Amino acid sequence: MKATVSLPLLSATNVDAGYGHVRVLESVSIDVRQGRIVVLVGRNGAGKSTLLRALSGLNRPTAGKVTFDGRDITTARPNAIVDAGLLHVAEGRRLFRRQSVADNIELGRYALRLTEQEHDRRVDRIHQLFPILQEKMNLPAGSLSGGQQQMLAIAQAMMREPKLLMLDEPSLGLAPVLVDQVFAAILALRAQGVAILLVEQLVEHALEIADDAYVMQNGRVIASGPAAEIAAGDALQAAFMGEHGAPHHPEPRQSGS
Amino acid sequence: MDIDVLAHGIVAGSLYALVAVSFNILYRPTNVFNFAQGELVMLGAMIFASLTSLAGMPWLVAFAGTLVAVGCIGLVEERIAVAPILARSQTGTGWVITTLATSLIISNLVGRFWGPDPILVKPPALLSMDSLDIGASRISSYEIALVLVTLVLVAIVERVYRTLKGKAVMAVAEDREAALLRGIDPGSLGRWSFFLGAAFAAMTGVLAAPILYASTSLGPDLLLKGFAAAAVGSIGNNRGALIAGYVIGVTEAVGASLLSPGYQEAVIFIVVLAVLLLKPEGLFGSPNARTV
Numbered sequence: 332m333k334a335t336v337s338l339p340l341l342s343a344t345n346v347d348a349g350y351g352h353v354r355v356l357e358s359v360s361i362d363v364r365q366g367r368i369v370v371l372v373g374r375n376g377a378g379k380s381t382l383l384r385a386l387s388g389l390n391r392p393t394a395g396k397v398t399f400d401g402r403d404i405t406t407a408r409p410n411a412i413v414d415a416g417l418l419h420v421a422e423g424r425r426l427f428r429r430q431s432v433a434d435n436i437e438l439g440r441y442a443l444r445l446t447e448q449e450h451d452r453r454v455d456r457i458h459q460l461f462p463i464l465q466e467k468m469n470l471p472a473g474s475l476s477g478g479q480q481q482m483l484a485i486a487q488a489m490m491r492e493p494k495l496l497m498l499d500e501p502s503l504g505l506a507p508v509l510v511d512q513v514f515a516a517i518l519a520l521r522a523q524g525v526a527i528l529l530v531e532q533l534v535e536h537a538l539e540i541a542d543d544a545y546v547m548q549n550g551r552v553i554a555s556g557p558a559a560e561i562a563a564g565d566a567l568q569a570a571f572m573g574e575h576g577a578p579h580h581p582e583p584r585q586s587g588s
Numbered sequence: 589m590d591i592d593v594l595a596h597g598i599v600a601g602s603l604y605a606l607v608a609v610s611f612n613i614l615y616r617p618t619n620v621f622n623f624a625q626g627e628l629v630m631l632g633a634m635i636f637a638s639l640t641s642l643a644g645m646p647w648l649v650a651f652a653g654t655l656v657a658v659g660c661i662g663l664v665e666e667r668i669a670v671a672p673i674l675a676r677s678q679t680g681t682g683w684v685i686t687t688l689a690t691s692l693i694i695s696n697l698v699g700r701f702w703g704p705d706p707i708l709v710k711p712p713a714l715l716s717m718d719s720l721d722i723g724a725s726r727i728s729s730y731e732i733a734l735v736l737v738t739l740v741l742v743a744i745v746e747r748v749y750r751t752l753k754g755k756a757v758m759a760v761a762e763d764r765e766a767a768l769l770r771g772i773d774p775g776s777l778g779r780w781s782f783f784l785g786a787a788f789a790a791m792t793g794v795l796a797a798p799i800l801y802a803s804t805s806l807g808p809d810l811l812l813k814g815f816a817a818a819a820v821g822s823i824g825n826n827r828g829a830l831i832a833g834y835v836i837g838v839t840e841a842v843g844a845s846l847l848s849p850g851y852q853e854a855v856i857f858i859v860v861l862a863v864l865l866l867k868p869e870g871l872f873g874s875p876n877a878r879t880v
Contacts, residue, residue, distance in 0.1 A: 387769060413771035425766035427759045434755050441756050441772050487770060 338401070340365045340526050341386070341417065341495055346395035348385035355381040357550045358395065363495060363543075368517065368527040370537040370558060373547035373570050379530040380422055382547070383497045386528075387419035388412045400494060410442070416494035422503065422530075424484040428473030432464060432483055435472045439487030457486040460516055478509030485516060495526040502533050514540055534571075538562040546570045592725045593845045594838060599731045599799070601837020602738035606792040607814025608821060608829035609745055614662075614785035616824055617760040617777040620670055620683045624691035626811025627698070628786050630804060632658050632793025634698060637707040637802035647712045654794055655787040662786020665690050666779055674778075678764060691807070698804050706803035717798055730798055737795065742830050745788075757781065761824065812853075813840075816860045822870030832871060835859070 339362035349355040355378045363369045371379045384390040386397060388409035397405045399417050407415070427435055436457065440450070458465040461482040467475060472483055481501050488496055498517070502510040510533065517527055518540060531537035538544055541558035546566045554566030561567060607629060614622045622628075632654055639650035669686035676682075711717055711730040719726035748754045760767045760774045767774055793806065800806060817836050821828030836856055843855030863871060 389765060389768065408773070409768040410771045410773045413769065419769050421766065421769055425763055425769065427762050427766065429762060430755060430758060437752060438755055438759055438767075438770055438772070441752060441770055443771070491771070 339363060340400060341528070342398045343382075343386060344396045344398075346382070346385055346392045346397060348381055348390050348392045350381075350390065354393070355550050356385060356392075359547075359550070359552055360395075361545050361552065361555070363526050363528050365494070365526055366521060366524050367542040368521055368529060368540055368558075369543045369545070370529045370531055370541035371545050371547055372531070372534045372537065372561075372567065377547040377570070378550040379547055380499055381550075383419055383421075383499050383528070383530060386412075386497065387417065389419075413491065414442075416491070417497070418488040418491060418493040418495070419497045420481075420484045420488055420499065420501065422499040424477075424480045426472040426480055426483055426487075429471055431469050432472055432475065433468040435483055436464075436468075436486055436490060439490030443491060453490055453492065457489050460489070460519055461486055476509075477504045478506065478512065481505065481509075481513055482516070485513075485520075489520075493525060495528060496520060497528040497530075499530045500532055501529070502531060502536075510536070534567070535562070590845065592727070593841045595725045595727045595731075597838030597841030598735055598834055599727070599837070600840060601817075601834040602735050603792060603796050603799075603810070603833075604813045604817040604836050605821075605830045605833025606738055606741065606795065607789065607810050608817035608833055609742060609826050610785050610789040610792060611814060611818045612824050612826055612829060613745065613788055614781050615818075617757045617774055617781050618670065618674065619678075619761070620674070620687070621823075622665070622670075622782075622785070623684070623687040623811070624665060624669075624694060625785075625789050625814065626807035626809070627691045627694040628658055628662060628789035629793040629796070629810050629814075630807035631661065631694060631698065632790025633709070633797040633800075633802035633806055634702055634707070634793075634804065635790070636794045637709045637797055638702075641707055641709060651791075651794055655790050658790030658793075659783040659787035661694075662782045662789075663779060665786070666782035670782070671775070671778070691811075695804070695807060702804055704804060706801035707797075709797035709802050711798045734795055734799070738830070741791075742826055745826055753777070813856065816856060820860055820863045820870055822872040825870070825872045828870060828872030 341363040344360050345358045346360070347354055347356055347358060359378070359382055371382065373379055381390060385392050388407055392405055396403065399415055402415060404412050404415060427438065436454065463479055464482055464486060467479065472480065475483060501513050505513065514536065517529065521527055529537055529541065538558045538561060544556065544558040544561035545552050546554040546561060548570045553570060554561060554564065607625065611621065611625055614620060635657055636650055636654040639645045639653060640647060669690050670683050673680050673682040673686060715730040715733050717728045717730050719728050749758060756767065756772045757777050759772060760777055764774050796806070813836060817829050817833040820835060821830070821832030836859065839859050840852045840856050844852040847855065
């Protein structure tokens with residue numbers, strides 16, 4: 332079954348998920364449509380990263396349903412979800428630091444059968460989008476700067492030509508000029524038809540490039556809509572100022588590993 | 589020092605290195621240290637001895653049959669004793685008990701089946717255990733071949749880790765979850781590694797049999813010295829395992845010739861303890877480090 336324009340590419344319905352017996356997400360529903368940038372905003376501990384982990388199969392949902400590209404992936408294994416075209420670039424890039432940049436890119440296409448031309452075409456596209464990586468192909472990934480590492484993590488995902496790319500805090504720890512580069516890459520990917528689900532702490536910047544937005548608080552979605560409306564609305568304020576009975580001190584970050 | 593002592597140290601060290609490499613093959617994608625590895629080596633030697641000396645099969649056929657049989661036993665071990673533990677928690681250490689239990693089960697079953705008498709295993713055609721007179725050394729053509737084959741085997745294993753599958757194994761070793769997010773299935777790599785690691789252990793047993801005889805008591809000794817080689821050479825590092833195998837083999841041989849043979853194991857463990865006290869991660873860097 333192929334997703335049509337009217338059907339969302341990714342659809343999560345009433346998803347519960349967490350770590351062991353700790354439930355983090357309560358009945359979360361989101362949709363991501365083809366070729367759109369969707370941003371998830373909310374404070375630390377709101378459940379944004381947990382949602383991405385639930386969608387990519389790292390933390391299997393305990394309730395609810397996730398469909399992607401017309402398939403039910405609620406209980407699918409992470410590698411099956413990757414094969415379906417849903418890629419997740421985790422917080423902190425999570426590269427294979429001891430292996431070279433070239434090897435990391437090759438691992439991005441693991442278990443994928445590509446013709447040589449197709450393989451080279453994808454590598455060329457990565458080099459076009461991130462020329463700096465071309466110069467560093469033989470260095471260990473761990474020796475790259477934070478920005479270059481983020482580019483490499485996106486490049487790994489690009490080897491699979493994902494339908495939907497989920498990015499968790501891609502700007503974390505980057506200098507402003509590199510943030511701009513990463514955001515430009517996100518826009519370039521959308522221009523190629525890739526849908527993006529973005530978790531981002533630079534809320535204003537993210538809402539500027541996004542089409543749709545979800546505001547999360549305490550494991551729930553408290554508002555959703557076009558990014559411009561969310562940027563102007565009250566829910567954002569509420570989520571970050573700690574209304575709805577949320578504590579004022581920052582909650583511990585969900586690292587999950 | 590007698591050159592002969594050194595030569596026999598290198599021969600024994602080659603076997604320890606092979607056991608250590610078989611540990612590493614299993615360890616890399618699973619972080620599991622298989623305590624049944626010594627018994628898998630023993631099984632390799634015993635099955636091979638039965639197929640050749642007792643059943644009269646040709647060398648190559650028996651060799652292939654032994655590897656596949658023990659590889660399958662390794663796979664069964666992974667399914668029953670390891671996978672359920674890792675499914676509960678990737679960082680759980682229950683496998684210490686379950687692999688040790690596997691070792692005891694194999695050891696006891698084998699004792700019933702074969703009995704305690706060692707079986708003589710002849711080297712393959714063209715090679716013999718008769719000592720050649722090269723200078724002062726009394727080494728045999730089979731022992732020379734064993735040392736060379738060990739070098740080739742370590743080179744082949746290292747070559748395998750340069751393929752995409754091998755790099756995926758290293759990726760799993762470094763960050764299992766990150767590997768999952770790139771579409772790598774650590775479970776499948778773990779099963780393959782148990783099969784291949786067990787087959788490699790069996791091959792070590794086949795190679796050791798002409799020198800040590802095939803006997804049901806082969807396991808614990810090779811487990812300990814193979815473990816020592818793996819630990820001193822840094823666990824996960826195959827070239828380190830090779831060097832450390834030599835170090836331990838030569839230390840053992842020299843210790844036995846200078847002191848009494850009764851002290852040879854004590855000497856090994858003094859060396860191992862000394863290395864691990866000074867460099868807990870082993871002589872060759874951090875676990876799973878790539879030596880390029």
